[in-house]
Amino acid sequence: MSSVKPDRRINRTRETLFHALSALMLEKRYDDITVQDIIDRANVGRSTFYAHYQDKEDLAVSTMITILDSLTDTMEQSNTDPRQFLPGRGLFEHIREHHQMFKTLTSGRGLDLFFQKGQEYWSERLATRLQAMLPQNQEPKVPIPILAHYVSGTFVTLLKWWIDNKMPYTSDRMAEIVEQLVTPSVQAGLFGMSG
């Protein structure tokens, strides 16, 4: 068993490529960015790029997954109560702090993929939590998968709106709004309108 240490250059190159892509996405649409643009900006050889990633999309997706993981960590940390189905307020705050990055990821209709992946990701986690809120053997008014999809969809939709509109409200206010909108729906969806 040879303990081979990974060459530091690898991560450095990957980071450089990520930053180059991010910077470029601030300037033009994702579709209009070429591999040539990326490697020029990153000062990385063409062959090196293809040694690390299959193509442009591969780079983009890898980048997104990384971000999504860190985001989800934040989400879980700020909210350990399984009865609480909404992402904690910390999430909006976290995003505000890194808004440049998210602006990057979403501007120019760049990566709807990011939101799509995020929604799937969260939808699965929510389904579990919602199921747990329901007394055993009780049928929900609205099927759980739809409910989960609805909640994560709402969250993603409003998150996107917030970013696209240059964050006109504080992160706390946004979290409050999401809560105000989603809570009564979930109540209704699980237990029915009036008890």
Place this chain on the structure above:
Amino acid sequence: MSSVKPDRRINRTRETLFHALSALMLEKRYDDITVQDIIDRANVGRSTFYAHYQDKEDLAVSTMITILDSLTDTMEQSNTDPRQFLPGRGLFEHIREHHQMFKTLTSGRGLDLFFQKGQEYWSERLATRLQAMLPQNQEPKVPIPILAHYVSGTFVTLLKWWIDNKMPYTSDRMAEIVEQLVTPSVQAGLFGMSG
């Protein structure tokens, strides 16, 4: 004033191109489809394509706008009461009838653009209706633009879920679910939780 009749060939070519794109989107991702693929499939000359559309995206967007207009017509027809903010049930039914087309438009993560455009489109219309529901000079708990975005977002999200999951519920049931989820939220968003 010369009464020049439009040449039928124009519409025929456009329709042919639309169908070719639709068919191709069932086979591969939108991004992977080339203009070459489209004109081969459509048996249309290269120069003819560029005489009608600027590029591939132009064709796709034109097609979408056409469909969106017809969809919105259906929506408005089945629902003339300005106090009623939800798309009528007829919309789900209409989509079910043309599900092949919508499958085409949305499969392979083809045109998120379609949903995006649809959401913007409906969001504007909804804002007006929501404003009308509010007594004059009364401040809503949640800003109207957010509320409008939320409703249209929910609708689009669930519509997409419905299509992606092969329409496991009837169109009536889906319309009912949307209603059950959105109504209490809008109540809360406009007037507050309990009066």
Place this chain on the structure above:
DNA sequence: TAAGATAACGAACAGTTTGTTTTGTTTGCA
């Protein structure tokens, strides 16, 4: 139905972008 107009065809074109390959250089690490 013939003439004129318009639309479509198809080939050829330069310019890009892509992904691969080859060769030589730099860097990390033992």
Place this chain on the structure above:
DNA sequence: TGCAAACAAAACAAACTGTTCGTTATCTTA
């Protein structure tokens, strides 16, 4: 120091794009 891995640079074929232009097919209208 020396080796192996990572990288740079350049050249390459293949594919796609968008345009041009001469030719052919089709429609409209007189």
